[in-house]
Amino acid sequence: TQSTRPQRLLSAVQKNATRGDPCSVVRAIDDFCRHKEWAMNVGDEKGCILDSVVSEMNPAAVLELGTYCGYSTVRIARLLPPDAKFITLEFNPGFAAIARQVIAWAGLEEKVQLVEGASGDWIPKIKEQFGIKTFDLVFLDHWKDRYLPDTKLMEECGLLRKGSVLLADNVICPGTPDYLEYIRSSPKYESRYFKSHLEYTKVEDGLEKSIFLG
Ligand SMILES: Nc1ncnc2c1ncn2CCOCCNC(=O)c1cc(-c2ccc(F)cc2)cc(O)c1O
Numbered sequence: 001t002q003s004t005r006p007q008r009l010l011s012a013v014q015k016n017a018t019r020g021d022p023c024s025v026v027r028a029i030d031d032f033c034r035h036k037e038w039a040m041n042v043g044d045e046k047g048c049i050l051d052s053v054v055s056e057m058n059p060a061a062v063l064e065l066g067t068y069c070g071y072s073t074v075r076i077a078r079l080l081p082p083d084a085k086f087i088t089l090e091f092n093p094g095f096a097a098i099a100r101q102v103i104a105w106a107g108l109e110e111k112v113q114l115v116e117g118a119s120g121d122w123i124p125k126i127k128e129q130f131g132i133k134t135f136d137l138v139f140l141d142h143w144k145d146r147y148l149p150d151t152k153l154m155e156e157c158g159l160l161r162k163g164s165v166l167l168a169d170n171v172i173c174p175g176t177p178d179y180l181e182y183i184r185s186s187p188k189y190e191s192r193y194f195k196s197h198l199e200y201t202k203v204e205d206g207l208e209k210s211i212f213l214g
């Protein structure tokens with residue numbers, strides 16, 4: 001039977017990366033996506049911006065919306081302090097199955113809780129299910145038309161505190177116009193755009209970093 005692109009990406013990790021070495025897993029995925037098959041990981045260029053945001057925050061509680069193959073999950077988890085809580089939500093069971101194996105190859109399965117399901121269904125249940133009060137950092141990288149409704153949902157569910165950071169991928173390509181309009185005009189957020197490129201291409205894209213002011 002035909003393999004899927006995520007399966008071929010996992011094979012490239014298992015072939016070229018060292019078990020237990022997150023950086024080699026990140027490098028193997030970037031090499032595969034740059035030289036073999038493009039895939040919608042945040043990539044190396046935007047990944048460096050993600051790394052700097054995570055490192056400067058040293059977050060105790062992180063939420064990722066949209067795991068895909070686990071590339072950004074590994075990038076984030078490798079930088080977290082030992083007892084940090086990190087939840088990543090993936091809707092697609094096929095993607096989730098691959099991501100679990102990529103995260104395990106990096107040796108980070110203890111640091112990440114991968115939950116399968118839709119963000120809109122899970123966000124209201126996170127507090128009770130995982131004993132999390134608020135998130136210090138949320139990385140939005142799922143359906144682009146879910147960024148805005150899910151941000152409002154996180155506000156309503158009290159998952160954000162003064163100083164919580166939302167970091168949104170793809171605000172230019174594919175684009176999240178309603179989210180950008182809301183977050184940049186809302187008095188509840190202080191936003192900044194980090195100009196970059198769509199992963200593995202010369203097309204413009206960027207990350208929007210927004211601090212919740214409470
Ligand atoms: N827990 C959840 N709840 C709800 N929905 C969920 C979910 N978990 C997953 N999903 C479903 C959506 O997951 C994938 C979303 N990501 C993208 O679509 C994406 C697309 C491009 C892209 C594609 C083609 C181009 F030509 C140019 C750019 C680039 C990117 O960097 C992207 O991130």
Ligand SMILES: [Mg+2]
Pocket residue numbers: 040041042141169170
């Ligand atoms: Mg993305």
